[in-house]
Amino acid sequence: MTLLSLSKVEKRYPGVKALDGVDFHLREGEVHALLGENGAGKSTLVKVMTGALDGDAGTMTYLGKPLKLKSTAHAQSVGISTVYQEVNLLSNLSVAQNLYLGREPKKFGLIDWKRIHRQSRAVLERFALDIDVTQPLSNYSVAVQQLVAIARGVDMSAKVLVLDEPTASLDAGEVEQLFGVLRELKSKGIGIVFITHFLDQVYSVSDRITVLRNGTLVGEFETAQLPRKALVGHMLGKELQEAAHRSGTREARAAGEALLEAADVSVQGSLQPTSLTVNRGEAVGLAGLLGSGRTEVCKAVFGVDKVSSGKLTFKGSERRFRQPADAIAAGLALCPEDRKTSGIVGPLSIRENIALALQARRGWWHPMSRAEQQRLAERFIEELQIATPDADKPIEQLSGGNQQKVILARWLATEPELLVLDEPTRGVDIGAHAEILKLIKKLCSQGMSLLVTSSELEELVAFSDRVAVMRDRRKVAEIEAGDISEDTIMRAIAEA
């Protein structure tokens, strides 16, 4: 029986359709995986079905009746509970307090602690959790906290449980524990919406899969009947062409000596030991789904994340970058994935945003004059065709694509030896998309060494001399120039 169904849901943000006529059906007693790359619309859909956002159009049917959610509290009161990636409980309160927060059983008008503790133990027993419920929640691991959050949701008579990336910070054993609970809840008829980046987990726990891409519904599938490769194809928007190899499309350029060598570099909790080499004058693509570890490689190389083991060699000498400033001084540059929080300095002008990295490298005692900043800015505004009336406009007033060009200009101004681009075309409009690609190709032809991540396969195919494929936070394959095609990359991503 269908528990919850949404049909023709639309949601637009200024300039962007986040959801465009999406259908979603959740049955009783199933685990339904909701999959898609960044910007596919997963989060927006979840927000609509849990009352956090109002859809612009579309209807929602719950237990056979139309439902219009007013708020998340309303959703919870009718039985739709959500557990977020970041546990949204109060970690300084006890486990029992968290379980009964806002609905404490009372006796003579006072909170009945004995009953709370007794009931809490009973509730957690169902989850095979034997912990001291009077201890603060923060005393327990994230996995336990996650289970407590789920227990709270279920205990509030949830019929629908939405889990937004619940496994992102769990280890293998903890994931199994969580899945055991999910299977039991399923057997009791609860419908579970499960969002994750890990395909292995999708196949081990889900019954059906809904795939979104760019705000539209790609399809609803039975997990057992959807091969992994086909799933990856749906997520990336590529149909898998069996045996249609475009081989020998390009010659490997004569690569120089090794510029960057990572030997078994790992980062605690986010990157398994990974080896990767970028040679001088070479463009290396980093492929993989969201959460596969591509961004983590970039961050480790650039000194954003602390490398916990392995050896990083740059220009022939072993380096240990403690912070980005060290990496920049050595000749690296990183265009980060999240432009808003790690890229732009919003209120500052285009001129200042372009000058900042070069200025930071020169040091505070060697200021660039305003005229020098202006020349630099004007040069790049023209070269990269940044659409702006002048260089004094605050960067936050530019479109995503133009912001990205300014960030690129910032790094090109430092004349780096290795330019790392993490999803350079993400969230940019189609025009700027093409121009940024053109720029990357131009940089390649000028002999710049590049390490570029992208979830757009055709981009990687277009400019990479070599493609490293990431999965489950480690490198799983490397594809040489002659074999690079969307097909080979996709196969490597999907292979179990």
Added chain:
Amino acid sequence: MSNLQSAALPEQPVSPAGLRGKLPSLSGRYLWPLLGLFCLLAINLVLTPEFFHIEFNDGRFYGSLIDVLNRSAPVALLAIGMTLVIATGGIDLSVGATMAIAGAVCANLVVSGVDSVFVLLVAGLVAGLVAGAVNGGLVSILGIQPIVATLILMVAGRGIAQLINAGQIVTFQHAGFAFLGTGDFLGLPFPVVLVLIVFAAVQLLMRKTALGLFVESVGCNAGASHYLGINARAVKMLVYCIAGLCAALAGMISAADIQGSDANNAGLWLELDAILAVVIGGASLMGGRFSLVLSLVGVLVIQCLSTTIIMSGLPPKFNLLIKALVVIFVLLLQSPRFQAQMAALFKRVKKQPGRAA
């Protein structure tokens, strides 16, 4: 979904703040604080014309305006440091207590027989530097929220000053040191000259090197600043140290002025005046763009107001309340949202004159 929102930027409706940003940035930012100051001066022109009377006696200017400048010197010094701290997105509640410490250090050195003004100055400044470094360390190295980190020294600092003074009010006689608070130079009270010197020095340090840009970058987006190679920790450390030094100077002026150190009352609540001055100057407590000039305009607004109330003959008991009302008014004037609402109101009144009547 963050990428969707950033992709949505181009079509974003232009907010009032955005519109303001489109105006030539200087005139937009300077307009309201200066307007506030001119309003106050205009009120004085009507109520008490003698407010503007300045005379030259014994090699020095006298008059209400000079008095306003002289009295505002300690807060002006605090505001210079506070401006930088606030620009990085921080706040320093401890500057009043730091004033007390520096004053106590100097007073006790004088009493114990130190005669060199240079030694006294250095000792006071070192005390301020240590206080600033403690704040900076708590904020930048330990990552404690600035309001909590500096609250520690706000409370403890006064205690330290009391310990230095052994619980007494320490008075002293030292003509050289007293010059700091009561002397005059080039016809102006020395504290005013000191403010001008410190302002010029900090302004040069910020605008003629890249430090000002780094401070603003850290304040606007600390994460991005880290990614592009700015040592945000060092920048934060620096601004708290400068704030400490400014506070020490202010403390020495106050102590020199009364020729004594009162650990309980020196600089009491002045940190709040300094924060207020920076805010009246149009700075955001979230950090970002800063202007030392505007903060000093804010200081003058506060001091003019106090003097105006006294000179207008209103009983002093109205002082604090009127001050609060004026501050609310000045802040409202600067709020983009209030400006937009006012603009919308005017539009409606224009469209429907009948209803408005």
